[in-house]
Amino acid sequence: MPTIPDAKPFHYEFGIDHVALVCIDMQRDFCQAGGFAESLGDDLSKLQPCIPVIAKLQEAFRKAELPIIHTKECHKPDFSDLPTAKRNRGNPKLKIGDVGPMGRILIDGEPGADFIPECYPQEWELVISKPGKDTFYNTEFDDYLKMRKITHLIITGVTTEVCVQTTMRCANDRGYDCVLVEDGTDSFFPEFKEMTLKALVAQGGIVGWTATSDQVLKSLE
Numbered sequence: 001m002p003t004i005p006d007a008k009p010f011h012y013e014f015g016i017d018h019v020a021l022v023c024i025d026m027q028r029d030f031c032q033a034g035g036f037a038e039s040l041g042d043d044l045s046k047l048q049p050c051i052p053v054i055a056k057l058q059e060a061f062r063k064a065e066l067p068i069i070h071t072k073e074c075h076k077p078d079f080s081d082l083p084t085a086k087r088n089r090g091n092p093k094l095k096i097g098d099v100g101p102m103g104r105i106l107i108d109g110e111p112g113a114d115f116i117p118e119c120y121p122q123e124w125e126l127v128i129s130k131p132g133k134d135t136f137y138n139t140e141f142d143d144y145l146k147m148r149k150i151t152h153l154i155i156t157g158v159t160t161e162v163c164v165q166t167t168m169r170c171a172n173d174r175g176y177d178c179v180l181v182e183d184g185t186d187s188f189f190p191e192f193k194e195m196t197l198k199a200l201v202a203q204g205g206i207v208g209w210t211a212t213s214d215q216v217l218k219s220l221e
Ligand code: TIU
Pocket: 024, 025, 030, 073, 158, 159, 160, 162, 163, 164, 188
């Protein structure tokens, strides 16, 4: 059985037919200039290190013919899945739905809500459009995982303490065994990333495991 012996807080193992790579919100709106994150005043350089790491994990999962699930945080053009509270939160230069250089901010089908080229899904891979931070909320995620008998999730993406952590906590409550890839996730706030990685594995892995991408790649050899 594939094993990550040095995962934190202790070894992690998974059945090769029951694992998936989850790539959370690797979208132009978060990673590139002119998108949602920049309109919130975030420093985009902070999210760049995880991009080649996720690309490498995607390559390895494809080579091993293992499933990859991509999520994108976005809303319907008519705002029917966008709470007013979310649209009004903060003081962004451009609100969700406003027109920016990459089209309407965080609206499904617009260039900004699409994936960055480095982490672009293959056409046969599942893409989940999610209106919330939790990938299970109002999506087909849980049904897909159950149908494919996937029980173990290798989690990557942005941002660590927002959509990534929220999804991992909600997966844990549903009984999935999750590993967050330490160098396959980034935050606009490095101290939040550091604390999130620690908090998830504290108390004997209260939410799950963390491991480096090299450790994950080795487990697939
Ligand atoms: N703002 C921020 O850090 N994140 C989000 O709004 N969404 C995700 O984390 N994807």
